[in-house]
Amino acid sequence: MADWIVLAAISVVSASFAILWLLPRRQPKAGDYGLSAPGALFNVVFLFDGDRLISHSDVALAGYESVSNWADLRRLLQRDFPAFPETPEIVRSEGNIAVSAIDCTVEREVLCEWIDGIIRVQLRDLTGTASNPRRDPNDPIRLAMEQAPYPVWLVDNRNKVQWCNAAYVSLVRKIVGQDADLTDPLFPSLTDEAQLGRKTRVSIPVRGGSAKIWFDLTRVARDQDQLCYAVDINAIVEAETAQRKFVQTMAKTFAQLSIGLAIFDRNRQLALFNPALVDLTTLPPDFLSLRPSLSSFFDRLRDQHMMPEPKNYRSWRRQMNDLLEAAQDGNYQETWSLPSGSVYSVSGRPHPDGAVAFLFEDITAEITLTRRFRAEMDLMQSILDKLADAIAVFSDDGTLATTNYAYQMLWGDSDEAGFEPVTVLEITRQWQEHCTATPILGEIREFVTGRENRAEWSGELTLKSGGSMTCTVSPMQNGATIVRFVPGSAAKDIAEMRKISA
Template sequence: MPLSSLLRTVMRLPRDRDRRSALPHPHGCRLTFAGDRVDRARGRVPAVGGAAVDPAPLSGMRVLDLADRLGLDAALRAALDALVGEGTGFVEHHRLADRRLWRLTGRTEGLTACLALEPATPAEAALHDRLTAAAATVDELQAVARRSELSPVPTFESDATGRILWHNRAAGPLARMAGGLGAIPGLIASGDGTSQLCTSDGTRLGWGRITTVPSDIGGQLIFVEDIDAQIRAEEALDSFTSTLTDTFAHIDTALAVFDRERRLSLFNPALHDLFGLDPVGLAMRPSLREFLEALRQRRMVPEQTDFSAWRQRITAAATTVSEVPYHEDWSLPSGQVLRVTARPHPRGAVAFVFDDISDYVTLERRYRAEIELGHAMLERLDEGVALFDRSGRVLFTNDVFERAMRRESLDDLLSAGLDGLTEAARTASADPETWLAFKAFALAAERQEHWAAVAETGDGRLLLRASAMPDGSTLLGLLDPDPAAAAPTPDLAQPLRRIGCG
């Protein structure tokens, strides 16, 4: 029987006499109904504040308004409607508008529906309070049971002997895989913590996290959380990290990976070799701030007037997610040059790559110096010199060549190219065939190493000497043929070959 029905049954008072003509309780009232309205009211009606009022104004009031006046709940409103409409009697206890406990008795006298309101006795009030508290406790227990049933974590309850007394819905599949509820104690025999769940025959059911809580009956509440996917993910991550570590251990480029908390989570031996950092200190996972401070102490960062501001700038630039990674070359006091690249990850991690490019920078500087030396040598020659790539674009000219071609600047020569130069020279020359022959030599896929010819100009002659360079470019020299016959001119291709233009 539901607790609410039990409460109503217990709270009904035995009728030891006929009350049809009885007067109402001295502190209560008696109402009769005609249809859906109050026909007659006798006694005193409870009101807000505890003072009873004359029931006379209730005469003619609708049942709905009466329920509002008395402060009835939904159950009592339904019972009052059934009394007036169908003649169904009831006995209920309820706290009305004055907050006191009243006994409401609904019955029929002949064809007339009557409602009696009487103050509850102290015994009734005490019993009502106890039953109401019990009902609230039952409701709370039922709510807890519903929530336990909806929990996705398999949950069992055992007695003091370990026998399973109850389990929720999520525990059903686990119990079936284990071979029944009787196999659950053996499945969780390892106790609290993470363990591999195995049946009695050794069948593995996966990884679980077991948590036990003592119950009030001397047994235990047992929670078995399925963490098999988590364990497999952690194993895959460990394997991947181990693979990365083994891979990075064999490269010469220093690598340092900081997690989202900006602590060192991965590094390779090259980091220790490059900066001379203690591997034990690196294994203690220093922060990015501490890492940069350690580099400063070893003079492995560029000299700064304000190191704190520089460190903040580096940290901000390196940890800002961007399509273009952070890139900077560090010139150290020792003369070393480090190329630093940082690529932040969208989830917060950042990877630093440190590459020692000192040899590359030294080679590049030497190469640039030799190029500049070669250009200076060509500028001091009496012969006009020009270098064309395999497509006919002008790469270099000296002043003598520009004057011979009547060009005022290198920009004009660059914009004209081989086609423009040969066209202008052909137009101004008495023998255009010579310039067309040079153009054919410069653009030919297969050609001899040297080519030479004398071109007639409006004010004399020019000796054109061309040499094929190893990279497919063409070196052209212009000079007066008469002085050339008297004094041999050096091979102009040799300086360019030596400095690497070929």
């Protein structure tokens, strides 16, 4: 009986020494207790016999009073160590398990060891410790993942985050707050398996505002989890939004233009048109909305007689194709006179990206006004030519503007003289060749180029042949001057002198 008592005592002492050996020998400083304390995960040890907690280090009492079994400890550690084993049997089958914190910026881990039927769980701080062979700080793969400038995280089949890099942690704290639960996914889950491995544009709202941050989310499937990557595309989305607003603004502006606009993209399909194009070309809007090709567009114009019938339509089509394929400085400009009497100015502007814009402008009123003005000018010239007096009109800058038929017969100038930039000095020199010296020609020059004392006056010119004529100088509107020569015997004398010199 005594032997049994001694044997039992030895067993108890041995078990006590074993437990003391499993528990940590170093005690932390006072006040360094609790899960949230800086040293909370340093040298905290729990011993389990199956699910049951059989012992723990003294420091574990602070913050872990409610731990009585494996499930209690897992519930406390799940937020920071979501990969903590669900049951002790997992540790028994694996032998030793090192569980890293979900936040890769935290140098802490939970070490689970199977030692002769006892499970030893140690919560330890790795800061300042020797390099762990399981976590090589120089591992390029680890460095690439943990220090990547964009968020990277791992989610399990229950859509819980198991691991994340520093960029993900920083983003979560910025969006949710400093106390955010990292196991709750920040990004929406993708249920469509077809999207796995592909980029998906997602947005997350910013706390305290209506703004959103946009990302390209990529999920890569693994056996029991998914590795996720997020790339910030906020600048791209903002640029697209600005471009879309710019296009809308331009479309509203184009809608107010009286010039018809047709823009064809690089595939020669109609990409944009304005209401003025419908009014000018009479093409139905439903046809334009179908985005016809460039050739179909001009074929339809030809069918509706909204363009002049080309002598060789095939060569004209080839010219259009050459325009689109020409260099950046190529331009197309034509004036179309339509059978209806309207006149359109059509221009094409190729762009470096392969697009081309055609502008259709109705210049009928302008052409009509020009034609009317030209007709009135021809009428006035005809009236001047019917007058017996020789007339020369000078503009305000002293150049000869026009003459009549009698003037041309008198002085021998051609009918084109009035359209050449001939100055009053040159004209009076021509007159001087047929006249005797007189101050009248100098006074005419001063009157034509002057701006003051412009009253009508007359003078007599004596020809070298002995004849004379009356010269009348009169001011006109806008600084112009009209010089009138009254014909007489002088005209015949000048004509005879021209024949002799010829």
